[in-house]
Amino acid sequence: MKTLTLNVTNLDGTDHAVEALAGWQVMEILRDHGFPIKAECGGACCCATCHVYVAPDWVDRVNPMGEDEEVMLDSAMDVRENSRLSCQIVMTEALDGLHVIIAPNPE
Amino acid sequence: MDNQGIMAENQHKTDVVIIGAGPVGLFAVFELGLLDIKAHLVDILDRPGGQCAELYPEKPIYDIPALPVVTGQELTDRLMEQIKPFNPVFHFGQMAESLEKTAEGWRVTTDLGTVIDAKVVVIAAGGGSFVPKKPAIPGIDAYEGSAVFYAVRKMEQFRGKHLVIAGGGDSALDWTLNLQPLAASLTLVHRRDDFRAAPDSINKMRALVADGKMKLEIAAITGLSGADGALHAVALQSKEKGDYTIPADCMLAFYGLTMKLGPIANFGLNLHENLVPVDTEKFETATSGIFAIGDINHYPGKLKLILSGFHEAALMAQQAFRYVYPERKLRFQYTTSSSDLQTKLGVAQNEAA
Numbered sequence: 001m002k003t004l005t006l007n008v009t010n011l012d013g014t015d016h017a018v019e020a021l022a023g024w025q026v027m028e029i030l031r032d033h034g035f036p037i038k039a040e041c042g043g044a045c046c047c048a049t050c051h052v053y054v055a056p057d058w059v060d061r062v063n064p065m066g067e068d069e070e071v072m073l074d075s076a077m078d079v080r081e082n083s084r085l086s087c088q089i090v091m092t093e094a095l096d097g098l099h100v101i102i103a104p105n106p107e
Numbered sequence: 108m109d110n111q112g113i114m115a116e117n118q119h120k121t122d123v124v125i126i127g128a129g130p131v132g133l134f135a136v137f138e139l140g141l142l143d144i145k146a147h148l149v150d151i152l153d154r155p156g157g158q159c160a161e162l163y164p165e166k167p168i169y170d171i172p173a174l175p176v177v178t179g180q181e182l183t184d185r186l187m188e189q190i191k192p193f194n195p196v197f198h199f200g201q202m203a204e205s206l207e208k209t210a211e212g213w214r215v216t217t218d219l220g221t222v223i224d225a226k227v228v229v230i231a232a233g234g235g236s237f238v239p240k241k242p243a244i245p246g247i248d249a250y251e252g253s254a255v256f257y258a259v260r261k262m263e264q265f266r267g268k269h270l271v272i273a274g275g276g277d278s279a280l281d282w283t284l285n286l287q288p289l290a291a292s293l294t295l296v297h298r299r300d301d302f303r304a305a306p307d308s309i310n311k312m313r314a315l316v317a318d319g320k321m322k323l324e325i326a327a328i329t330g331l332s333g334a335d336g337a338l339h340a341v342a343l344q345s346k347e348k349g350d351y352t353i354p355a356d357c358m359l360a361f362y363g364l365t366m367k368l369g370p371i372a373n374f375g376l377n378l379h380e381n382l383v384p385v386d387t388e389k390f391e392t393a394t395s396g397i398f399a400i401g402d403i404n405h406y407p408g409k410l411k412l413i414l415s416g417f418h419e420a421a422l423m424a425q426q427a428f429r430y431v432y433p434e435r436k437l438r439f440q441y442t443t444s445s446s447d448l449q450t451k452l453g454v455a456q457n458e459a460a
């Protein structure tokens with residue numbers, strides 16, 4: 001399977017390019033690489049602890065937000081226009097190079 | 108069974124105290140009960156079910172043996188029904204805060220002062236205790252406990268205050284309606300003009316706004332200002348209004364719950380990455396008489412599944428029996444064929460007839 005790249009800006013502002021597999025949730029990729037997301041519900045859209053911002057030039061290219069996700073974002077912190085729950089974005093070849101910014105997670 | 112009894116109102120003595128009333132803690136009551144072992148359970152939530160009830164009550168689970176599909180809440184309800192014959196005692200809304208050795212076993216004390224003495228302790232704390240999410244607002248720490256709260260303990264505390272409530276779910280709406288008559292002013296702040304709460308509460312809130320009795324701000328909270336723990340204003344930001352502030356002297360934030368290991372970290376158990384190591388024969392920790400089952404434990408090959416937790420509960424109960432009834436011999440029996448077990452379950456043939 002082709003390895004894709006996911007670009008991640010961490011909370012401290014540092015940029016990282018990590019390997020990603022198609023078919024995996026962005027949350028899983030972030031978690032496997034040790035980025036600071038709790039992802040407490042394991043990707044079931046039930047916890048809002050996998051919150052990220054999608055870089056502006058990628059916002060229109062990721063799958064649109066479902067209603068569940070919009071409701072769940074009510075429990076996230078510092079929600080912005082480009083907020084997403086990373087478990088609700090699945091990597092595909094079309095998203096090769098996707099750039100996400102880790103959002104502050106609640107304590 | 109005879110050592111079960113209530114002493115003072117807050118003092119209890121039992122066989123086993125289970126910390127955590129998630130699915131695994133609940134099923135442990137069953138496995139212990141079949142062996143005549145009584146249990147008390149402590150949970151910080153106000154109801155049973157742990158993650159199943161709190162995080163995904165409506166979502167389907169497909170890998171519970173013999174239940175092709177069951178929701179988190181249904182599973183909880185069924186477990187409650189299954190353990191009913193054993194009359195477990197629940198201490199809800201309380202954090203198990205300390206664990207001490209006693210002459211006869213162990214003493215668990217909760218943050219509300221409930222004291223439970225037991226011969227055996229079962230830690231079924233799952234992903235940790237459910238506690239309110241603390242918003243990532245800069246400087247919020249300085250106001251916690253004095254002006255910023257995540258729960259209401261005493262309503263009177265908010266009388267005459269300029270109150271801001273943050274959130275868009277049932278907790279935020281319920282407290283808005285309850286505290287509006289007491290507060291000097293009340294502003295509900297939510298990120299979007301859509302609420303996920305009981306329709307009746309939403310209607311009542313909107314009516315209060317229309318009558319000018321409270322305010323609704325569709326905005327993000329960006330900061331807090333004040334001095335020495337006293338809050339003066341909350342800074343907001345919205346697309347329409349840009350950056351602005353509203354005067355406030357108290358804020359209640361309701362962003363749901365998150366799991367934190369909590370006090371178990373101080374129980375003196377050699378934790379492995381926030382998990383409690385156990386053996387796979389008895390699911391006992393390095394300290395005899397203290398067991399850990401379900402998501403909270405760790406052993407080679409561990410899978411955080413409800414099914415695994417159920418198995419762990421059964422094996423734990425075998426060893427717990429040896430502590431509770433050292434003089435008795437353990438007998439292996441099937442519920443299908445043992446009239447003794449069926450009597451305990453209240454389904455014995457002569458009874459059912």
Ligand SMILES: Cc1cc2nc3c(=O)[nH]c(=O)nc-3n(C[C@H](O)[C@H](O)[C@H](O)COP(=O)(O)OP(=O)(O)OC[C@H]3O[C@@H](n4cnc5c(N)ncnc54)[C@H](O)[C@@H]3O)c2cc1C
Nearest residue numbers: 044127129131151157158203232233234236237401402413
């Ligand atoms: C969205 C989602 C979907 C899932 N789907 C499945 C599935 O399909 N199949 C499956 O097998 N599993 C699934 N799981 C996992 C399953 O829910 C867990 O394995 C299970 O809940 C673990 O049960 P538990 O009793 O060990 O702990 P929990 O359910 O975490 O319960 C632990 C309880 O202990 C309490 N507690 C902890 N510490 C303290 C303390 N000090 N004082 C007081 N109370 C305390 C907590 O408040 C909590 O209520 C899913 C989980 C999630 C989040």
Ligand code: FES
Nearest residue numbers: 043045047048087
């Ligand atoms: S991991 Fe829980 S909502 Fe994404």
